Amino acid sequence: MAASTVSVLGLGEMGAALASAFVSNSHPTTVWNRTVSKATDLVQRGAILASSPAECIRASSELVVVCLVNHDAVKETLLSEATLAALEGKTLVNLTNGTPAQAREMASLVAAHRVEYIHGGIMAVPSMIGTPAAFILYSSSSSTFESVESTLGVLGRVNFVSGEDVGRASLLDMALLSGMYGMFSGAVHAIALAKSSGMPGSEFARDLLVPWLSAMAQSVGRLGQEADEGRYPSGGSGLGMQVAAMPNLVAASREAGVWEGMLLPIMGLMERRVAAGGVHEGLGALVEEMCR
Numbered sequence: 216m217a218a219s220t221v222s223v224l225g226l227g228e229m230g231a232a233l234a235s236a237f238v239s240n241s242h243p244t245t246v247w248n249r250t251v252s253k254a255t256d257l258v259q260r261g262a263i264l265a266s267s268p269a270e271c272i273r274a275s276s277e278l279v280v281v282c283l284v285n286h287d288a289v290k291e292t293l294l295s296e297a298t299l300a301a302l303e304g305k306t307l308v309n310l311t312n313g314t315p316a317q318a319r320e321m322a323s324l325v326a327a328h329r330v331e332y333i334h335g336g337i338m339a340v341p342s343m344i345g346t347p348a349a350f351i352l353y354s355s356s357s358s359t360f361e362s363v364e365s366t367l368g369v370l371g372r373v374n375f376v377s378g379e380d381v382g383r384a385s386l387l388d389m390a391l392l393s394g395m396y397g398m399f400s401g402a403v404h405a406i407a408l409a410k411s412s413g414m415p416g417s418e419f420a421r422d423l424l425v426p427w428l429s430a431m432a433q434s435v436g437r438l439g440q441e442a443d444e445g446r447y448p449s450g451g452s453g454l455g456m457q458v459a460a461m462p463n464l465v466a467a468s469r470e471a472g473v474w475e476g477m478l479l480p481i482m483g484l485m486e487r488r489v490a491a492g493g494v495h496e497g498l499g500a501l502v503e504e505m506c507r
């Protein structure tokens with residue numbers, strides 16, 4: 216059976232990687248980008264360049280993928296009369312970063328034009344697209360998703376997050392990005408501290424930081440379970456002990472000429488929990504404390 220036709224709107228770093236995966240998997244792919252020059256490589260590899268979003272959408276029998284910088288750019292690109300008419304009867308997969316409310320807004324704006332809407336959250340950087348290391352969260356009705364699931368599978372592992380809310384993939388995307396930024400906040404602070412002692416960042420990261428963070432990542436599953444159960448055993452590292460140690464991290468950073476600001480929010484949260492009686496609890500209690 217011939218691979219289905221696909222339209223991709225947006226050829227930034229991510230959009231180009233998505234279009235490239237479709238081309239590599241023999242899907243006839245039509246592309247559009249505001250800056251036309253970004254299509255050159257893809258066209259050389261067999262993609263067809265459309266001169267407008269509507270022309271691009273019309274080229275696909277079903278699947279239209281949009282991946283632009285933000286929600287406003289998507290609205291600007293898709294919400295003209297000609298573009299909405301071209302979208303009628305098609306399945307629009309929006310892989311643009313945005314909030315759950317923005318996903319719901321887009322779903323309802325296009326629903327009036329008989330467009331099936333899927334909102335996605337890409338958990339990958341462009342070089343991972345098309346490999347098993349990438350996964351993408353999707354929210355929509357099950358029937359809409361089933362019709363395009365195998366085609367979307369060429370982009371990376373498919374993670375359909377069922378439920379009535381089309382904003383759910385976006386919410387989980389935000390949650391995962393929050394986890395990632397927490398890790399990188401700690402990592403850049405740690406590397407700055409290590410370098411202040413004269414240790415090369417590469418050596419510190421390879422020999423000490425990565426093994427340490429890998430070991431600590433093992434307890435993240437336990438935090439999730441504790442948050443579900445509402446019980447927060449200290450596991451030998453109670454918040455009282457941690458609150459006593461945190462000022463040392465702050466002081467050592469200042470002594471080393473390294474900005475201490477990354478530490479202050481979590482330190483404040485721990486102090487608040489201890490003040491509320493959580494001295495013998497573990498870090499899992501902070502999940503509850505965040506929602507108070």
Ligand code: FVH
Nearest residue numbers: 225226227228229230249250283284288311312337339340
């Ligand atoms: N790159 C990454 O690592 C992350 C991974 C996770 C998902 N994100 C999200 O993906 C969306 C696109 O990101 P990107 O990496 O492709 O971003 P850029 O390379 O900056 O390309 C931006 C594209 O958006 C087009 N664009 C911007 N403004 C408009 C507009 N007003 N009308 C139409 N198109 C617009 C831009 O066009 P041009 O500048 O080339 O003409 C690019 O195609 C994003 O939501 C990430 O958060 C990526």
